[in-house]
Amino acid sequence: PAALFIIILFLVLISPGIKPGIDLKGGTSIILRSDKLLDKGALEGALREKYSLSELKVNSVSSPSGYGLNIEFSEEKELARSQNLLGQAKAALASSPENASALALQAMDAASKFTERPDTSQNPTPQEAVEIATATVSAAEESFNIGIQQTIQQTFQLGDNLRISQREVGATLGQSFYNQGIMAGFFGFILVVIIVFLFFREFVPSAAIIAALAFDILGAMAMMAVLGIPVTLSTIPALLMLIGISIDANILLTTRVLMRKDTSAGQRAHDSMITGLTMTAAQLAALLAMMGLSYFWQIHVVFEISVVLFFGVAADIIATWLMNAPVLLWYVEGKHQRGALK
Secondary structure: OHHHHHHHHHHOOOOOOOOOOHHHHHHHEEEEEOOOOOOOHHHHHHHHHHHOOOOOOOEEEEOOOOEEEEEEEEEEEEHHHHHHHHHHHHHHOOOOOOHHHHHHHHHHHOOOOOOOOOOOOOOOOHHHHHHHOOOOOOHHHHHHHHHHHHHHHHHOOOOHHEEEOOOOOOOOHHHHHHHHHHHHHHHHHHHHHHHHHHHHOOHHHHHHHHHHHHHHHHHHHHHHHHOOEEEOOOHHHHHHHHHHHHHHHHHHHHHHHHHOOOOOHHHHHHHHHHHHHHHHHHHHHHHHHHHHHHHHHOOOOHHHHHHHHHHHHHHHHHHHHHHHHHHHHHHHHHHHHHHHHO
C-alpha cells in the first residue's frame, strides 16, 4: 500500500494530473446526440479552422442507444479579448475617460470578427463609446453562439436528427463553485477526523482509519486522472460520498478488534473481513449496474459519479484489509504483549 500510495500521488499531482472541468474553471460545454455515427475529427477540424478556441476537447460517445459528441472549450480568444477590453473600459470610465474611450474602440475591433463594427467616425463621447462597445460585444457573443451551432449543423448535415444542448459557465462562477467544493471537502474530512478520534481515543487506530480514508479518495482521483475525468460539480459530490462509504468497513474492523474480547484479535479481524468484503461486493455490484445503465442511456453525470465511486470503493479493499488491518493487529498485539510484561 505504501508503494501504491506513492504511485497514486504521482498520478494525481504530476502526470497525468487531476484537472478541473468546465464547471469549475469556466467555459462552454456542448453535447450532441444523434442516431447516426458522428465524425469527431471532422468537427474538431472545422471548429479549429473557424475559431480560436482555447483548450478545445471533442470526445465521442457511443452506446446501443445512440451516438454523441461532448465538446468543451474554455473561451474563444478574440471574443474573450473583446470582453476583457470592455471590462477595462468600464472600470476606467470614471477615472480616465479618454483611456476608457480608447479601450472601448479596441473592444469593438476585437468583436468585429463576429459582428459588424459600428461606425465611430463621429467621435462619440467616452460614455457613448462604452455603451456602443457593450452592445457590440453582446452582439458578438450572440453571433458566436449561433455560429458554433451552425458550424456543427453544416459539418454533419443531419437537420432535426441532431440534438444539441449548450451550457456556459463564467470564470467567476466556476471559481466560486471550485472554492465551495474545496471547503466542503475540507470541512467534511476534518469533521470525520474529529469524530473518529473522539470515538476511539487512541492515536494509532484513529490515524489508520484516516490514512485509509485518504487512500480511498486519492485512489479514486488517480483513476480520474488516468481516464481523463475532470473534477466537476458531479465528481466532487462523488468524492465526498467516499468519505461515508469508505469509513464504514474501517469503523467495523476497528470496533470489533479493539472492543471485543471474546476471541483472538486475528479471529476478530477475520470475521470483520468477511462482513466488510460482503458489504464492498454489494457496493461494487450496484455501482457496476449504475455504470452500465448510465453508459447505455448516455447519462454522462451518473456515469462519472459511478466511475469515481467504483474506483474509490475498490481502493478501499486495499486500504482497509492490506493497510488498516495489519496496522491494527500490530497495535493490539503489541499492546497485549506490553500488558503481559507488566
